[in-house]
Amino acid sequence: MVLLKLTDGVLYQLLANTCQRAARKVRNYGSLVGNSPPLTSPQKQPFSFPSFTMCNLEGRDCETIACDIFGSLLKSQSVFPYFMLVAFEGGSIFRALLLLLSYPVLLVFDYEHRLRVMIFITFCGLRKKDMESVGRAVLPKFYQENLNLQAYEVFASAGFRVVLTSVPRVMVEHFLKDYMEVGDVLGTELHTVGHYFTGLLSSSGFLVKHNALKKYFGDKRLDIGIGSSSVEDSLFISLCKEAYVANKEDNKSGTNSAMPRHKQPKPVIFHDGRLAFLPTPSATLAMFLWLPLGLILAILRISVGIILPCKIALFLTSLTGVNLSVKGCLNPTSSNPQKKGVLYVCTHRTLLDPVFLSLALGKPLTAVTYSLSKMSEIIAPIKTVRLTRDRKQDGETMGRLLSEGDLVVCPEGTTCREPYLLRFSSLFAELADEIVPVAINTNVSMFYGTTASGLKCLDPIFFLMNPGPAYYIEVLGRLPRELTCAGGKSSNEVANYIQRKLADALGFECTSLTRRDKYLMLAGNEGIVPDNKRKKP
Known part of the structure; x- marks a missing residue:
């Protein structure tokens, strides 16, 4: 049935375009003769509304507003990138490739048939919990980055907000309710069987906005309505007391103005997914063309780091496009009479933080971590030791390692992609007096090298698959003795001081959020890997 509908749609569009071109030729010929009138009169917009930039924002706290997220709140009306995010992050790379290959066919269809095809490819066989994860942890970042600032200010000025959209409700509901404080979301519902989507619409079909608005509010007229210049919007x-449209000039003026962080509805501190870019058709095509070369490049970079000495490995990896920027005191030596090693306290961006710090310092280091895949342990060019989350046992382990040499610790306990620092565990402050804070940041253009719900063993590979991954490392001076526990400070005071110092060096913000908060939001668990070695009952 799907193939028949696709064939019928293609034939319909081809015939319509052919007839339209023929009619245009006849009309042009008639105009040349000078006697024949045009075959069709130009379409007139049935309504004419002012731009939403003309809306007065004062005194709207008790009023109600209705709009669509696409074509109104977002800068672009294209829905393809967001379907691609669901297909890639919630489905698989093969589903994403199929959606990309369908793009030329989508150009032939009208908007409704285009949506049907994208919904079928994206959702057929997709698990509901995977869509839930993408809607909660992946899509909000991209929606918020593409908000139209002026449209959002109008939207936020109203006290009660309703969004109507023809795209599947599950794709926008989490963002709108969690970040935009929307009272209700009315969207197209999808058909499901058990825990899976079928890729088909529910019996109600596509949401018709004006009918849905009448059904939801009855005879009551809303105060403000914002939409695009389309007939449906x-x-x-037109059912609202005040009606405004987002015209092309407004969207164009807001395209290059990114939403300032301090004006964002809600800061995105945690987000998941592999893609670091908005997957428009051209950007997605570039990614698939890059993948084979990127995989080869990642294997080469890993091999160089494992086999060759630090200085040679650093030189060769820079030739492959890896950008390592280092500044600060690179040779802090221990002044401890007991000859303990130096404890490097780092911000945590990826699993490769200790590796790049070792390359920057030009000496081997030992890294402690709470969770590390077997593959990451195998390919790591430095010594890695797992911690158990038992404070006493972990303290003894770190103390023993410090007596053997220099140690690297990331007290946040997990990675964070955004310019925020999570709460620092104070355990490290109780173990060493020779503490060197290290500010670390990364930059990627295609793939993120971290994940909360995906396969962690692929994290280093995805990071090194980027065309030009960048690492910024600043080794700050050794912490003065009077600011350590040996100088009378408590371990919490030391940890908080170092967190603020590193945040200032990077231009980040400090938070009290923890590893548990991150995994509860992104993966729905506490981020603790179950012990498979426990005795079976």
């Missing part, structure tokens, strides 16, 4: 905003 004009119908539903």
Whole structure:
């Protein structure tokens, strides 16, 4: 049935375009003769509304507003990138490739048939919990980055907000309710069987905005309505007391102005997913063309780091496009009479933080970590030791390692991609007096090298698959003795001081959030790997 509908749609569009071109030729010929009138009169917009930039924002706290997220709140009306995010992050790379290959066919269809095809490819056989994860942890970042600032200010000025959209409700509901404080979301519902989507619409079909608005509010007229200049949007905003449209000039003026962080509805501190870019058709095509070369490049970079000495490995990896920027005191030596090693306290961006710090310092280091895959342990060019989350046992382990040499610790306990620092565990402050804070940051253009719900063993590979991954490392001076526990400070005071010092060096913000908060939000668990070695009952 799907193939028949696709064939029928293609034939319909081809015939329509052919007839339209023929009619245009006849009309042009008639105009040349001078006697024949045009075959069709130009379409007139049934409504004419002012731009939303003309809306007065004062005194709207008790009023109600309705709009669509696409074409109104977002800068672009294209829904393809967000379907691609669901296909890639919630489905698989093969589903994403199929969606990309369908793009030329989508150009032939009208908007409704285009949506049907994208929904079928993206959702057929997709688990509901995977869509839930993408809607909660992946899509909000991309939606918020593409908000139209002026449209959002109008939207946020109202006290009660309703969004109507023809795209599947599950794709926008988490963002709108969790970040935009929307009272209700009315969207197209999808058909499901058990825990899976079928890729088909529910019996109600596509959401018709003006009908949904009448059904939801009855005879009551909303105060404000915002929509695009399309006929469908004009119908539903005409039911409001005040109606405004987002025209092309408004969207164009807001395209290059990114939403300032201090004006964002809610800061995105945690997000998941592999893609670091908005997957438009051209950007997605570039990614698939890059993948084979990127995989080869990642294997080469890993091999160089494992086999060759630090200085040679650093030189060769820079030739492959890896950008390592280092500044600060690179040779802090221990002044401890007991000859303990130096404890490097780092911000945590990826699993490769200790590796790049070792390359920057030009000497071997030992890294402690709470969770590390077997593959990461095998390919690590430095010594790695697992911690158990038992404070006493972990303290003894770190103390023993410090007596053997220099040690690297990331007290956040997990990675964070955004410019925020999570709460620092104070355990490290109780174990060493020779503490050197290290500010670390990364930059990627295609793939993120961290994940909360995916396979952690692929994290280093994805990071090194980027065309030009960048690492910024600043080794700050050794912490003065009077600011350590040996100088009378408590371990919490030391940890908080170092967190603020590193945040200032990077331009980040300090938070009290923890590893548990991150995994509860992104993966729905506490981020603790179950012990498979426990005795069976």
